[in-house]
Amino acid sequence: MSVLSTPSASLNWREQSGCLYHDLRVRLRNAGLRPTRQRVGLGWLLFARGDRHLTAEGLYEEASKARVPVSLATVYNTLHQFTEAGLLREVAVDGAKTYFDTNTTQHHHFFVEGENRLLDIEGQEIEVATLPAIPDDMEIVRVEVVVRLRRKEV
């Protein structure tokens, strides 16, 4: 499979100084983002608990519970800024549903229908045998596979 993968800006960042808030600020600055209170607050929710897949609505809900004072619009903007800066990866599952993935390395996903859960497919290569012809002036950025699952009827 010939796929260009984006190098991850986030690898091993948790292993830096041991102080997550400090690391988060450094990480935002390194990504060209001013570490505002809102960015740090949302970044904390996103990155403090390992690899996660979150929708904007889900993060907004967590922010409300954690008393991080942000609007849904700010959550959207921040997620897109983080994505552009390489701190998150966007995973489109349905046309309408976008998940933001804190694991920015190249990987594929299971999506559990009905539960709206996105799971990383770990340690297994997926081989895409044939890719369609693409326009001459384009190149493939990456190929992402979403394997949709549902619970078996018992």
Ligand SMILES: [Zn+2]
């Ligand atoms: Zn993922």
